[in-house]
Amino acid sequence: MRKLAYVLPALVILIALGLSSIFIVDPRYKALVLQFGAVVKTVEKPGLYFKLPFVQSVVYYDGRIRGLSTPPLEVTPSDDRRLVVDAFARWKITNLVAFREATGAVGIPLAEKRLQDTLIDAIRGVLGQVPSNAVLSDDRTPLMNQIRDVARQKAAKSLGIDVIDVRLTRTDLPDQNLSATYARMKAEREREAADEIARGKEAAQTIRATADRTALELTSAAQKKADVIRGQADAKRNAVYAAAFGKDPEFFAFTRSLRTYEEALKGSNTTIVMTPDNEFFDYLNTDRGQASAGRTPAPGTKAPVPMPMPMPATSSGGAAQQSAAPKP
Structure with missing residues (x-):
């Protein structure tokens, strides 16, 4: 009985030590093995792993692709027309050690904040070099790729993450400029409509004049033909009368x-x-x-x-x- 009293606690301690030395990495995550705060091991593949119990700890990070939206910000293109722009980026962690060093124990929230600042700087830097028409056009793919490349280079060095893609979700004029822009567009459309109406009236007048001239020519030709026929008929009638009266x-x-x-x-x-x-x-x-x-x-x-x-x-x-x- 005395031996059993010593064996059971030892068995419990061994089980606890065994369980504390095992950790599992989910396919959706990556892990860092830390010993007294220092990184001793990086685990990026899913599976069952071992660590030193009570000495080493494991920190998990989401290895999936994440999304990040930027708040609306005003940018000034090269033609000094202010625009309101926001973007959406997709990113993931590629270097766990650099990510740990950059974000510490805070992790992803701090990384997202710093990545957002990096995206804002890249957007303003790229869009400030092109005219507003290029930003407002339907084909903005080259600009988005350029923003992605700038943000990717900075984020990889400072945060250990990869910016997969950047999309400009909104490119509009500020609210105070919309009224003036709409008024200018309306005036341009009204001017184009007036030009079309004037050209239509000119074409209608030309067609009407041509039709009147054609009608006059046809009437004159018909009148001339009628006069000739009438003259011939009168001559024939007079000849008949003359022949009859001569008798x-x-x-x-x-x-x-x-x-x-x-x-x-x-x-x-x-x-x-x-x-x-x-x-x-x-x-x-x-x-x-x-x-x-x-x-x-x-x-x-x-x-x-x-x-x-x-x-x-x-x-x-x-x-x-x-x-x-x-x-x-």
Whole structure:
């Protein structure tokens, strides 16, 4: 029983010593074995490892890729236009010893703060050498790669970490400049719209003038053609009339007189003042005809046939009356 009393405590102590000398490294982490604060061993591969119990300690660090965002900051490109920029970086620990020396017991929080300052310096240094148009353009990959390279070089030396990638997540004008910029953009768009409207009106006026000229030319050509056709028709009609009237001169004289009467006696208030023996009345006299006027028909012709036609009434206002018969 006395031996058993000594064996059990010894066994417990051995188990405790064995457990304290074993440590496991997770695949997501890396470890440093410290002895009295000094680094004696670096473990970067996962597995089961041993250390001196109660003398050595193990510090674990996240070996995965981490992200870090920068706060919005104002930068001044080479054309002196202020911009508000923020970025996002991905990084991981590559040198555990340098990282431990740079951050001490604080570890990752201090590393992120120092890395953020490094990124801000790199962003201002790179973007300050280019115009604002290059920063505001869609293709900012060369600028982001340049910022990454600058930050990577500084972070590797001072912190023992690798900056994998840097992305500019925001590149805007300051709020106080947005209104002026929008007003200028609006004025430019309005000017472009006015130019387009003016060009459209000019084109419409040109098309309208061309159409009017074409219509006038077509109308003139049609009128000319119509006049030619009308002239040809009149000539043909006159030829037909001449041929018809040549066969009977008396009938020609009769129809010409009738046409004259039709033109002269239009309207209801026509007044004609002339002597009764005027030849105008040759075909209006109902009882004498040509003989009453003292004229004889030409040889080989017949005397015109009297055509009884009523005389129009006298016009109002005291005008002279028309005479339908010769004086007695």
